[in-house]
Amino acid sequence: MKSILIIGAGQFGIHIAKRMSQLNCEIMAIDSNEERINTILPFVTNAQIGDSTNADFMSSLGIPDFDVCMVTISDSFQDSLETTALLKDLGANKVISRAQNDVQEKFLLRNGADETVYPEKQTAVRLATKEASDDILDVLQLDHNLNIYEVRVPRSWNNRTLAELDIRKKHNLNVIAVRIQNQLVLPMPDMVLNIDDAMLILGNMKDIQKAF
Template sequence: MKSILVIGIGRFGKHLCENLVKNGNDVMAVDQVEEKLEDILPIVTSAKIADCTKEEVLRSFGVGNFDICFVCIGTNFQSSLEITSLLKELGAACVISKATRDIQAKFLLRNGADEVVYPDRDIAKRMAVKVSANHVYDYLEFGEYSIYEIQPLDEWIGKSIKEMNFRVKYNANILSIKQNGKSSLLPSADHVFQKDEHLMIIGENKDIKGILKRL
């Protein structure tokens, strides 16, 4: 369990609070607008109506005691930048700030953000990849590697992982196989591919994209 401060309760901030609480964290939510806090009041540990661009306000929160501080302001970049900088000056251990453009990310990182997130861009990118390829059910990219949930290629059906020499031929690994709502992690080399399965495969982006082109 972690202690987390979330500043800015728009759509992203609200969903972030809800999911942080579901994962067992203590969450303090802060926004200048009282109405934005109403929906999450029953679930967060505490909620404050405050202007976090003021140093004395952040200082009163004891920001150095939080494991993570999120700055989720999307409509006023100047405020986001000021709050990010103040948090680090006041001893925040980890500051994660929201950005909508690359130039914003650069300024946030230069002014104290430990990490920057682009929720709208990341969702759009993920959806574009998902709908652009046949039989792709989910997708996650991290650096030069990616994980895809896909349907087996027709040429794999009825053959085992060993028989396909999968790792060598495709330079990728199968993390799990999902069938009828049940998942099997790290399947054995003797597993035989079936048409109604979903495969979770991991590999370098260039190698995975080679598989996707054949779906």
């Protein structure tokens, strides 16, 4: 069971808390606003009202005891930046901070964040990639080049085996799973593809566009 500190109980923080609660994590939430704390309280193990830029208050929480500290403050970048730096000074094991633009992302990484999340950008990239092609059903961005794409099986691949198609050699793409009737199945060389199926493919956008 992981121990998580969420700093900032806005909508983004609440969504994280809900999901991590379902995953049986131990969660503490911090926010300066009592109303927001009351909203997130049902989804966390503990919650406190306090100023995350106050060193004495943050020290009292035992920051090194948390596996991950998440800074999800959205209404003040100054507070987000100060909190990120303070967490690192207090011995945080891992700090993940929310950014709302490229400049914020750079500053957070330079000032203590081990990782940043950029929801608006990630959502925009995902939506644009999906809607740019009828064959791409979804995309999970791993980095700037390598992603996991869920794609429809092309008609030209219908009733052909993965071994016969030799997708890795011909298209520089790796099929990591096949979705058959909403169930993911590990791909085998003798698996016969059907146009009603979908594939999860690891690769870059350039190779995906060539193949589909």
